[in-house]
Amino acid sequence: MSLQVEDPRGTETPAPLKRHDSLFGDAEKVSHSKHHGSEVSWVRTLSLAFQSVGIIYGDIGTSPLYVYSSTFPDGIKNNxxxxxxLSLIIYTLIIIPMLKYVFIVLYANDNGDGGTFALYSLISRYAKVRLIPDQQAEDAAVSNYHIEAPNSQLRRAQWLKQKLESSKAAKIALFTLTILGTSMVIGDGTLTPAISVLSAVSGIREKAPSLTQTQVVLISVAILFMLFSVQRFGTDKVGYTFAPVISVWFILIAGIGMYNLVIHDIGVLRAFNPMYIVQYFKRNGKDGWVSLGGIILCVTGTEGMFADLGHFNIRAVQISFNGILFPSVALCYIGQAAYLRKFPENVANTFYRSIPAPLFWPTFVVAILAAIIASQAMLSGAFAILSKALSLGCMPRVQVIHTSHKYEGQVYIPEVNFMMGLASIIVTIAFRTTTSIGHAYGICVVTTFVITTHLMTVVMLLIWQKHVIFIMLFYVVFGSIELIYLSSILSKFIEGGYLPICFALVVMSLMATWHYVQVKRYWYELDHIVPINEMTMLLEKNDVRRIPGVGLLYTELVQGIPPVFPRLIKKIPSVHSIFMFMSIKHLPISHVIPAERFIFRQVGPREHRMFRCVARYGYSDTLEEPKEFAAFLVDRLKMFIQEESAFAQNEAESDNTSEVSESQARTRRSTQNAVHSEEAIQTRVSSHSGRISFHENQTVEEEKQLIDREMERGMVYLMGEANVTAQVKSSVFKKIVVNYVYTFLRKNLTEGHKALAIPKDQLLKVGITYEI
Known part of the structure; x- marks a missing residue:
């Protein structure tokens, strides 16, 4: 366990092992493993590209069902x-999903995971922007924690890092952007099923004109009810199940588009000339600007490419987008434009009217299936993003069910599924048409784009450290285009645009309330921790007895002894024979490998057998089952004791070696018996070191056996049941937020022990009140 270094005299002497022994420091940067898909074979990449067709392109692939009808709600005035x-649709597809996302944003993944929270976690690893101060030096040793950054533009990156870390307003702004983006994704997941299913079902009126719009709405509601009801079964093998259906859909719409282009008006290919965009705005003025709210619907689901990246790799998404999605969808829009040049009166139902008669029913069936798949993909994405928000302490505890052993991102959240399903059905019944829903849908889509652009700009400045010209081009080009679209869609605020904004405000308020109180609670506990040097006095003062078994006291603090511990021993003056202060900590990365899961430290004298333990998880990791967790914990604890003994021996040997060096210096100054003196000293040191080693090894084995015996006697989980209230002198607003809103969320959502999968018969709760 010791390192050998060269002595000046030419002999080897043991050097002390070095260890960064701290649970209080801040994380530093080292290096990072590349994206998980960067070195996969081409066969695997092509396989992933095929699977991605079914998972991430259902939404953007079904947009042709309603884009033209949403763009021309009052009919086509000029051919x-x-x-x-058409020119606007083509270049919107090229600029936003292709150039921005496929070739730039996808590279800002967090160890393969994408989405708003992935960007936030990426930024929080390079600058301490999280509002809860739980950074630790040991986090730097986790394999996936860091990213290699170039050295150029380093001064600017350091300046930005200091500004972000020193400005509370900047931290709050980043957090607000993140939860706003999350809220909009939830809104997207609510509106996608409504607009996709309703637009697909509406096609049946082409063959059954006697059906009323009310009946179409009821059929859509039935499909939506079925869709949300089956979410609890998960979507295992989702890639290979959905990919064939969506592939057939793309073949159909591409073929129909080619047919319409050749039969009706091949001249629409002139739309590749962007001058037609200029002429369109000159001719229509304000009406042309307003119509952008319908055109932007051609890129719905773009954020899904980034959010669902964790299942694939960058190259697979690039291949599937450029080789399958873009050609198919572009041909469909081109064909619809060619058809409308000849039959402009059919713009309200362009997609189904443009289908050749023999292909109507096959296309209708596939359209229904594609709409359901598009909805499923957005729901899965919303659940995945919310599970990340939950693990980072940004929303109340809810039950997260992992529905697949193969696909880690496949999760199901019952409470969220119920609320989203209810909202989707209410929206379908209330709005009745895809045009009205489209006004609300567009705001969710464009707002998410704008948020991603701002977070990406921070990533480029802080992490990528690109040249300022490149960063300005990215921000100005994409930001200005998205703001133009956003201003257009906001003009429809009264006609349905208010819905996602109100929805987002409610979700953001709940997330912000929860996070605000959690931050205040953490700081309260941090200010009232029990110093480790007072532990012995605390135990002696209360005449604490040691009882059989292993005790785990859960605390959110990653350093210090929580204030609930003194309350525990005052009420029940006894502590288990093996006692641990356990913290579950979620790092701002997607995964932590099991070997790096635990950090242990001794608390107080060795004979107390009390430890501090931090269990670290990524936001995509799942907590182990209780038995598996306990066995793994005990195994790692015994390994820690072994390592501590090795370090102790190494330090003792280093001290002895130092004494020997001093003695040798004195003997060299003596002219008599020099050799005999040195040999005698070395003999004494070797004998002493041997006695230390034997004694330490014997003690370690005894401690291991003791842990095993106490483990057999049972493990008890202790949790502080904290009742958080606002101080008497607080403002009325703060009292409402803390005493009513937060308390309501805490009491009506999943309890802490359920979220941590703690067996109820092994749980002991200790009540405590915090005034913040």
Whole structure:
């Protein structure tokens, strides 16, 4: 266990082992493993590209069902407007999903995971922007924690890092952007099923004109009810199950688009000339600007490419987008424009009217299936993002069920599924048409784009450290385009645009309330920790007895002894024979490998057998089952004791070696018996070191056996049941937020022991009140 270094005299002497012994420091940067898919074979990449077709392109692939009807709600006034709109659709597809996401944003993944929270976690690893101060030096040793950054532009990155860390307003702004993006994704997951299913079902009226719109809405509601009801079964093998259906869909829409282009008006290919966009706005003025709210629907589901990246790799998404999605969807829009040039009166139901008669029913069936798959993909993405938000302490505890052993991102959240399903059905019944729902849908889509652009700019400045010209081009080009679209869609605020904004405000308020109180609670506990040097006095003062078994006291603090511990021993003056202060900590990365799961430290004298333990998880990791967790914990504890003994021996040997060196210096100054003196000293040191080693090894084995015996006697989980209230002198607003809103969320959502999968018959709760 010791390192050998060269002595000046030419002999080897043991050097002390070095260890960064701290649970209080801040994380530093080292290096990072590349994206998980960067070195996969081409066969595997092509397989992933095929699977990605079924998972991430259902939404953007079904947009042709409703884009033209949403763009021309009052009909087509000028036939040349079709060329301008088609040109806008083509270049919107090229600029936002292709250039921005496929070739830039996908590279800002967090160890393979994407989405708003992935960007936030990426930033929080390079700058201490999280509002809960739980950074630790030991986190730097986790394999996936860091990213290699180039050295250029380093001064600017350091300046930005200091500004972010020293500005509470900047931290709050980043957090607000993140939860706003999350809220919009939830809104997207609510509106996607409504608009996709309703637009697909509406096609049946082409063959059954006697059906009323009310009946179409009821059929859509039945499908939505079925869709949300089956979520609890999960979507295992989702890639290979959905990919064939969506692939057939893309083949159909591409073929129909080619047919319409050749039969009706091949001249619409002129729309690749962007001058038609200029002419369109000159001709229509404000009406052209307003129509952008419908055109932007052609890129719905783009954020899904980034959010669902964890199942694939960058190259697979690039291949599937550029080789399958873009050609198919572009051909479909081109074909619809060609059809409308000849039959502009059919714009309200362009997709189904443009289908050749023999292909109507096969296309209708596939359209229904594609709409359901698009909805499923967005729901899965919303659940995955919320599970990340939950693990980072940004939302109340809810039950997260992992529905697949193969696909880690496949999760199901019952409470969220119920609320989203209810909201989706209410929206379908209330709005009745895809045009009205589209106004609300567009705001969710564009707001998410704008948030991603701002977070990406921070990533480029702080982490990628790109040249300022490149960063300015990214921000100005994409930001200005998205703001133009956002201003257009906001013009429809009264006609349905208010829905996602109100929805987002409610979700954001709940998330912000929860996080605010959690931050205040953490700081309260941090200010009232029990110093470790007072532990012995605390135990002696209360005449604490040691009882059989292993005790785990859960605390959110990653350093210090929580204030609930003194309350525990005052009420029940006894502590288990083996006692641990356990913290479950979620790092701002996607995964922590099991070998790096635990950090242990001794608390107080060795004979107390009290330890501090931090169990670290990534936001995509699942907590082990109680038995598996306990066995793994005990195994790692015994390994820690072994390592501590080795370090102790090494330090003792180093001290002895130092004494020997001093003695040898004196003997060299003596002219008599030099050799005999040195040999005698070395003999004494070797004998002493041997006695230490034997004694230490014997003690370690005894401690291990003691842990095993106490483990057999049972493990008890202790949790502080904290009742958080606002101080008497607090403002009325703070009292409402803390005493009512937070308390309501805490009491009506999943309890802490359920979220941590703690067996109820092994749980002991200790009540305590915090005034913040």
């Amino acid at each position: 040349d407007d079709l060329l301008g709109v």
